[in-house]
Amino acid sequence: MGSIDASERTVTGWAARDAAGHLSPYTYTLRKTGPEDVVVKVLYCGICHTDIHQAKNHLGASKYPMVPGHEVVGEVVEVGPEVSKYVVGDVVGVGVIVGCCRDCRPCKANVEQYCNKKIWSYNDVYTDGRPTQGGFSSAMVVDQKFVVKIPAGLAPEQAAPLLCAGVTVYSPLKHFGLMTPGLRGGILGLGGVGHMGVKVAKSMGHHVTVISSSNKKRAEAMDDLGADAYLVSSDEAQMAAATDSLDYIIDTVPVKHPLEPYLALLKMDGKLVLMGVIAEPLSFVSPMVMLGRKSITGSFIGSIEETEEVLRFCVDKGLTSQIEVVKMDYVNQALERLERNDVRYRFVVDVAGSNIEDAV
Numbered sequence: 001m002g003s004i005d006a007s008e009r010t011v012t013g014w015a016a017r018d019a020a021g022h023l024s025p026y027t028y029t030l031r032k033t034g035p036e037d038v039v040v041k042v043l044y045c046g047i048c049h050t051d052i053h054q055a056k057n058h059l060g061a062s063k064y065p066m067v068p069g070h071e072v073v074g075e076v077v078e079v080g081p082e083v084s085k086y087v088v089g090d091v092v093g094v095g096v097i098v099g100c101c102r103d104c105r106p107c108k109a110n111v112e113q114y115c116n117k118k119i120w121s122y123n124d125v126y127t128d129g130r131p132t133q134g135g136f137s138s139a140m141v142v143d144q145k146f147v148v149k150i151p152a153g154l155a156p157e158q159a160a161p162l163l164c165a166g167v168t169v170y171s172p173l174k175h176f177g178l179m180t181p182g183l184r185g186g187i188l189g190l191g192g193v194g195h196m197g198v199k200v201a202k203s204m205g206h207h208v209t210v211i212s213s214s215n216k217k218r219a220e221a222m223d224d225l226g227a228d229a230y231l232v233s234s235d236e237a238q239m240a241a242a243t244d245s246l247d248y249i250i251d252t253v254p255v256k257h258p259l260e261p262y263l264a265l266l267k268m269d270g271k272l273v274l275m276g277v278i279a280e281p282l283s284f285v286s287p288m289v290m291l292g293r294k295s296i297t298g299s300f301i302g303s304i305e306e307t308e309e310v311l312r313f314c315v316d317k318g319l320t321s322q323i324e325v326v327k328m329d330y331v332n333q334a335l336e337r338l339e340r341n342d343v344r345y346r347f348v349v350d351v352a353g354s355n356i357e358d359a360v
């Protein structure tokens with residue numbers, strides 16, 4: 001896991017150096033363990049499409065070298081003197097956020113992901129002035145407030161996608177009052193977030209329609225993930241037949257796309273929840289929302305509290321993510337395959353099993 005001395009640990013991560021987004025070994029130091037810090041030896045880290053957006057500077061704010069990865073499962077190897085929530089040996093998770101102001105309205109309402117002073121787990125600057133670096137690395141130091149316990153009954157590699165993809169679908173369903181059994185939901189884009197959307201929504205007792213860009217995932221969606229219906233978005237007849245049928249759509253498409261075909265699928269008061277990170281304006285004509293009092297909204301990951309809830313929800317409901325576990329030396333191929341929509345449905349890097357300290 002890197003060398004340990006009285007102050008700093010030297011660790012190895014896999015970093016992007018520029019907007020080409022290619023990751024390669026990079027050595028850096030972690031901050032000295034603070035009173036409330038937990039040192040996490042990374043076991044597994046999921047690959048989210050946001051890692052591509054960030055590594056390739058799709059949002060125009062990327063800083064390099066950048067070690068991505070925000071679906072992190074690891075083992076606690078050291079705790080600061082004031083850490084009360086964790087002990088050495090615990091298996092824990094870290095997600096998208098590692099800091100917040102603790103004083104604003106979102107922080108006081110325990111929805112710290114909406115804090116304007118939140119600190120991202122990578123591509124950000126920590127309170128000590130150091131760049132934050134993510135989970136494609138041998139270890140991270142994280143304030144205990146932003147660490148969750150992985151419950152017994154969840155395999156660590158299975159838990160990784162829940163820390164972003166899982167909570168990202170759970171949070172809006174809870175917040176917008178969409179947990180009632182019998183609702184009819186749509187999942188637009190069957191990728192990492194979308195497949196968890198199908199599983200979580202089915203476990204809430206919803207009738208779930210997958211809306212996909214192709215027919216390629218139909219059998220898997222229906223037979224393996226348990227979807228009730230499948231629409232190909234370019235099939236006008238299928239789309240027309242589904243007009244006015246859905247209470248909500250979770251839209252996970254990561255590129256610019258028209259909204260009107262999906263607004264048409266919503267019933268009166270239906271909600272289109274945007275999840276994709278798209279740095280271009282999306283458009284629609286106002287009658288598409290006025291006639292039917294429909295809403296277009298968005299949602300950003302979930303709180304620490306909701307992350308703990310979705311982990312528990314998955315244990316209670318027996319939910320698993322569908323993953324492909326790879327070693328770190330495959331990470332660039334995995335990123336390429338994710339970008340060309342060739343994964344079922346989340347890559348998870350076996351970080352601890354990749355001997356990444358030997359790579360430098």
Ligand SMILES: NC(=O)C1=CN([C@@H]2O[C@H](COP(=O)(O)OP(=O)(O)OC[C@H]3O[C@@H](n4cnc5c(N)ncnc54)[C@H](OP(=O)(O)O)[C@@H]3O)[C@@H](O)[C@H]2O)C=CC1
Nearest residue numbers: 049050189190191192193212213253254275276277300301
């Ligand atoms: N709001 C938030 O808090 C979060 C946002 N995100 C964002 O959500 C988006 C999805 O993330 P993730 O699920 O990891 O990504 P994936 O790439 O795993 O899934 C996206 C899915 O969208 C569809 N899709 C991909 N490309 C296109 C295209 N060119 N045109 C139409 N459909 C396409 C595909 O589904 P199909 O084959 O069915 O068409 C694909 O599987 C990303 O933008 C990511 O940054 C992720 C996590 C949290």
Ligand SMILES: O=C/C=C/c1ccc(O)c(O)c1
Nearest residue numbers: 048050059096164277300301
């Ligand atoms: O994958 C998790 C992060 C999502 C995200 C949402 C919005 C945004 O501007 C980002 O940079 C990331």
Ligand SMILES: [Zn+2]
Nearest residue numbers: 048050164165
């Ligand atoms: Zn993510």
Ligand SMILES: [Zn+2]
Nearest residue numbers: 101104107115
């Ligand atoms: Zn705050």
